[in-house]
Amino acid sequence: xxxxxxxxxxxxxxxxxxxxxxxxxxxxxxxxxxxxxxxxxxxxxxxxxxxxxxxxxxxxxxxxxxxxxxxxxxxxxxxxxxxxxxxxxxxxxxxxxxxxxxxxxxxxxxxxxxxxxxxxxxxxxxxxxxxxxxxxxxxxxxxxxxxxxxxxxxxxxxxxxxxxxxxxxxxxxxxxxxxxxxxxxxxxxxxxxxxxxxxxxxxxxxxxxxxxx
Amino acid sequence: xxxxxxxxxxxxxxxxxxxxxxxxxxxxxxxxxxxxxxxxxxxxxxxxxxxxxxxxxxxxxxxxxxxxxxxxxxxxxxxxxxxxxxxxxxxxxxxxxxxxxxxxxxxxxxxxxxxxxxxxxxxxxxxxxxxxxxxxxxxxxxxxxxxxxxxxxxxxxxxxxxxxxxxxxxxxxxxxxxxxxxxxxxxxxxxxxxxxxxxxxxxxxxxxxxxxx
Numbered sequence: 066x067x068x069x070x071x072x073x074x075x076x077x078x079x080x081x082x083x084x085x086x087x088x089x090x091x092x093x094x095x096x097x098x099x100x101x102x103x104x105x106x107x108x109x110x111x112x113x114x115x116x117x118x119x120x121x122x123x124x125x126x127x128x129x130x131x132x133x134x135x136x137x138x139x140x141x142x143x144x145x146x147x148x149x150x151x152x153x154x155x156x157x158x159x160x161x162x163x164x165x166x167x168x169x170x171x172x173x174x175x176x177x178x179x180x181x182x183x184x185x186x187x188x189x190x191x192x193x194x195x196x197x198x199x200x201x202x203x204x205x206x207x208x209x210x211x212x213x214x215x216x217x218x219x220x221x222x223x224x225x226x227x228x229x230x231x232x233x234x235x236x237x238x239x240x241x242x243x244x245x246x247x248x249x250x251x252x253x254x255x256x257x258x259x260x261x262x263x264x265x266x267x268x269x270x271x272x273x274x275x276x277x278x
Numbered sequence: 279x280x281x282x283x284x285x286x287x288x289x290x291x292x293x294x295x296x297x298x299x300x301x302x303x304x305x306x307x308x309x310x311x312x313x314x315x316x317x318x319x320x321x322x323x324x325x326x327x328x329x330x331x332x333x334x335x336x337x338x339x340x341x342x343x344x345x346x347x348x349x350x351x352x353x354x355x356x357x358x359x360x361x362x363x364x365x366x367x368x369x370x371x372x373x374x375x376x377x378x379x380x381x382x383x384x385x386x387x388x389x390x391x392x393x394x395x396x397x398x399x400x401x402x403x404x405x406x407x408x409x410x411x412x413x414x415x416x417x418x419x420x421x422x423x424x425x426x427x428x429x430x431x432x433x434x435x436x437x438x439x440x441x442x443x444x445x446x447x448x449x450x451x452x453x454x455x456x457x458x459x460x461x462x463x464x465x466x467x468x469x470x471x472x473x474x475x476x477x478x479x480x481x482x483x484x485x486x487x488x489x490x491x
Contacts, residue, residue, distance in 0.1 A: 066444065068437040073335055080448030085332035087450040088412065088437065090364055091459040091469055093303025115328060115340065118425040119298035122286055127328065151303055158475065158484050165478035176480065199301065207420050211431060212331040218424060224281040231279065235293030237300040239461055246304040246459055248452055251487065252474045256304055256459050256467035262371065265378035271371050274464065
């Protein structure tokens with residue numbers, strides 16, 4: 066079945082958004098914690114956290130155009146810091162709920178029942194329930210001229226993880242803590258790691274790492 | 279368990295790369311098809327395909343720094359077109375194999391056994407086995423100054439999908455065709471869609487869409 070640009074143009078805009086949002090495949094599910102100058106905490110689900118590089122340790126966040134109020138964006142620009150918290154099976158309904166249009170003065174922590182956590186004097190809230198909590202400092206932003214989205218880069222300050230997640234070789238066993246992936250804007254998937262493959266070499270078929278799964 | 283910036287600095291570089299590559303969660307698994315001016319096809323696995331926006335329909339690709347030969351990047355810049363092909367369970371070992379350092383004149387299609395497909399006169403090869411095949415035109419690129427990576431944007435020209443994947447509301451049922459997600463650079467996960475939630479509203483807990491799973 067072929068879908069052309071003309072077909073996309075003709076699709077009802079919700080359907081087109083659903084198609085476009087699932088087309089690139091599974092996405093990570095993360096909650097972004099931030100704080101306003103007035104000390105109001107904000108929490109928002111994002112499926113656009115991107116690994117930008119290991120050296121220096123950088124993560125990216127793609128923001129939709131600033132045509133409506135974007136508390137997370139405004140807070141990070143004002144305060145300079147934010148947190149990234151992985152969404153797992155026990156909390157995905159609450160995580161989804163953070164997408165509701167609460168009033169500016171309302172905290173998504175209170176509204177959804179997720180537990181706000183502060184670590185030392187880091188100026189943005191973490192999600193206590195999350196098995197991977199990442200502290201980031203605003204690094205830079207790249208406005209995308211084609212559609213008004215903004216790619217924001219964050220420099221990792223420290224990471225809090227459940228001990229059992231970290232394997233000896235540095236890998237995080239994401240499925241052990243039932244981390245979720247998202248499908249478009251409304252679907253939630255539970256992945257199972259089924260294989261780990263050795264570094265690919267030209268002349269030989271990829272083979273599994275012994276403790277692969 | 280806390281991992282500080284100093285801890286990251288001290289980690290063996292492979293372990294640090296593994297940690298950083300799994301930290302943001304599951305990533306999509308896609309094969310990028312391209313063609314050189316000499317007519318040599320190239321195929322490369324990417325876990326950095328990003329949904330950039332629905333209007334216009336744009337996808338992004340994050341390239342690592344151009345410090346070594348990057349055939350995919352060079353081909354797209356020379357030829358202006360590329361394809362994105364979803365990786366599913368039957369082809370993930372071959373997809374992983376495309377990451378091997380083949381010679382510039384070798385085609386990953388021939389080396390891995392994946393089937394090259396051309397559609398009409400579109401000037402880049404598709405992967406015949408893939409249930410989602412996307413034709414893209416180079417749109418623009420954003421050099422990331424912090425680490426030399428490059429965000430490239432592609433404009434969708436047309437999409438070829440297995441009919442059964444497209445639900446009536448526009449969503450693609452990714453798990454039906456056993457689409458894979460990646461974990462870092464070597465892990466492959468099979469997600470199962472367990473829920474679809476209604477649009478979030480302030481006063482009420484998110485509820486499942488009836489044909490959710």
